[in-house]
Amino acid sequence: MSVTLIVLSAGNSSRFNYIVKKQWLRIENKPLWQFVADRLNSFYNFKKTIITANPEEVRIYKKISDYTIVPGERERQFSLKNALEKVKTPYVMVIDVARACIPEKIILDLIENKDKAECIVPFLKPVDTVVYKNSTIDRDDVKLIQTPQLSKTETLKKAINTDKLFTDERALIENIGGKILYIEGSEESRKITYFKDLNLPCLKPPKKTFLTGSGYDTHKFEENKKMILGGVEIDVPYGLKAHSDGDVVIHSLIDALLGGAGYGDIGEFFPDTDEKYKNISSIKLLKEVINILEKTGLEIINADISIIAEKPKLKNYKTKIAKNLTKLINAPVNVKATTNEKMGFIGRGEGIAVISSATLTYKDWYEDYNSRK
Ligand SMILES: Nc1ccn([C@@H]2O[C@H](COP(=O)(O)OP(=O)(O)OP(=O)(O)O)[C@@H](O)[C@H]2O)c(=O)n1
Ligand SMILES: C[C@](O)(CO)[C@H](O)COP(=O)(O)O
Numbered sequence: 001m002s003v004t005l006i007v008l009s010a011g012n013s014s015r016f017n018y019i020v021k022k023q024w025l026r027i028e029n030k031p032l033w034q035f036v037a038d039r040l041n042s043f044y045n046f047k048k049t050i051i052t053a054n055p056e057e058v059r060i061y062k063k064i065s066d067y068t069i070v071p072g073e074r075e076r077q078f079s080l081k082n083a084l085e086k087v088k089t090p091y092v093m094v095i096d097v098a099r100a101c102i103p104e105k106i107i108l109d110l111i112e113n114k115d116k117a118e119c120i121v122p123f124l125k126p127v128d129t130v131v132y133k134n135s136t137i138d139r140d141d142v143k144l145i146q147t148p149q150l151s152k153t154e155t156l157k158k159a160i161n162t163d164k165l166f167t168d169e170r171a172l173i174e175n176i177g178g179k180i181l182y183i184e185g186s187e188e189s190r191k192i193t194y195f196k197d198l199n200l201p202c203l204k205p206p207k208k209t210f211l212t213g214s215g216y217d218t219h220k221f222e223e224n225k226k227m228i229l230g231g232v233e234i235d236v237p238y239g240l241k242a243h244s245d246g247d248v249v250i251h252s253l254i255d256a257l258l259g260g261a262g263y264g265d266i267g268e269f270f271p272d273t274d275e276k277y278k279n280i281s282s283i284k285l286l287k288e289v290i291n292i293l294e295k296t297g298l299e300i301i302n303a304d305i306s307i308i309a310e311k312p313k314l315k316n317y318k319t320k321i322a323k324n325l326t327k328l329i330n331a332p333v334n335v336k337a338t339t340n341e342k343m344g345f346i347g348r349g350e351g352i353a354v355i356s357s358a359t360l361t362y363k364d365w366y367e368d369y370n371s372r373k
Helices: 032-043 055-064 076-084 104-112 153-159 169-175 248-261 282-295 318-329 365-372
Strands: 003-009 048-053 068-071 091-096 119-124 130-132 135-137 149-152 180-184 211-223 227-229 232-234 238-240 298-308 333-338 351-362
Touching: 003 032, 003 076, 032 048, 032 091, 032 104, 048 055, 048 076, 055 068, 068 076, 076 153, 091 153, 104 119, 104 149, 104 180, 119 169, 149 153, 149 169, 153 169, 169 180, 211 248, 227 238, 232 318, 248 282, 248 298, 248 318, 248 351, 282 298, 282 318, 298 318, 318 333
Parallel strands: 003 048, 003 091, 048 068, 119 180, 298 333
Antiparallel strands: 091 149, 119 149, 130 135, 211 238, 211 351, 227 232, 298 351
C-alpha cells in the first residue's frame, strides 16, 4: 500500500492514425485507459491510481471511472508533473497507457526491487545487429526501455523540476545523479504506437452491444427570430428563445447521443452561461459531439425524433429535417411530428418540445484491424 500508480493517457495518439484515439479503444466494454488501470490493480494493491487525461476529456473520464483523473499537458513530462502533485506515497509506478498488456511478473519484479535504486526500469536487449550513424555498435551496450518504471517519489518530484525534456522517469532521475536498476522487460509490454501494433495477446475485441439514450428539450416561441429545426430553416415569422440559435431538435438529439454514450448532457458540454455559445449554430455543437463520440470509440447506429408542436405545421419539413440530420450524424434518422391536442403550454401555442432516442455501439477496431492485415 506504499505505491501510487500513474497511468499516462493524455497523449494525442497522432501516430496511431485511426478514428478512435488509442487510449479510447474499447476492450470488451472498457476504454483502454480503464482496462490498463484495472489490470494493474488486479496484480497489486496500489494505494491510489491517478490517470492523466486530455483536458477536454477529463469530464468524460470522470463519468466512467472512480480513479483520480488529472488534466494532462502538451508533453508527457508535464502531464506526469501534474499527476505527481497528487502522490503522497513513498513510491510511484508510472505506466504509459499504450503498454496495455504488461504481464503481472514485471509489476511484481518492480515492487520486489523497490529499495535497490531510485528508479527501477524494465528493458529489452536488441536481438538484431545495431548500427549507430553508419557504424555497427556492440548490441550489449543498447537497452530498449519500457514502462512501467518504479521510482522513489521524493527523488522523482525533485528530478521533474527541470527545464530539459526527457522521455521517461529513468532519464529524469539519471539527470540528477540518481541510481538506476535495470530488470528484464517483456515482449508483451510492447507499446501500441501504430495501428498495426494491435496484435497484442491481452486485447479483446469490443463487446457487440447496443447503448440507448434519450433526450428531451423545450423552447418558448420568440417573435422576429429565425426558426431552425434540425438545421432546416422553417418559413414562419417567429423563432425559439434560447442562448444558442434555439434548434430544439438538435439539442434533444445531442442529449440522446450523450445519454447513449453515458457522457452526461448538453449543458455540461456547452453551458448556456458561456458567451462562446451565444447565438451559435446548433449544427456546430452537434458536429463537436459527433467528434467526441468518434474519438472516444463510439459509433451511432440510428436516431428517432418526435417533435411536439401545435404550430408551425411541420408536415412539409419532416423529411427534409430527417435527411439533413441523417447526413450530419452519418446514420439513419427518423423524424415524427405531433400536436399536443390543444393541451398544456404546447397546446396553447407557447412553444415546442422534442423527444429523441439514439442507439450507439462500440467502434469495432478489431474488425478494421483484421481487414487491414
Ligand atoms: N502530453 C502527453 C503526451 C503523452 N502522454 C502519454 O505518454 C505516453 C507515451 O506517449 P505515446 O505512447 O507516444 O502516445 P502519444 O503521445 O499519444 O502518441 P503520438 O506521439 O503518436 O501522438 C502515452 O501513454 C501518452 O498518452 C501524456 O500523458 N501526455
Ligand atoms: C517512456 C517510453 O515508453 C519508454 O520507452 C517512451 O519513451 C514513450 O513514448 P514516446 O514515443 O517517447 O512518446
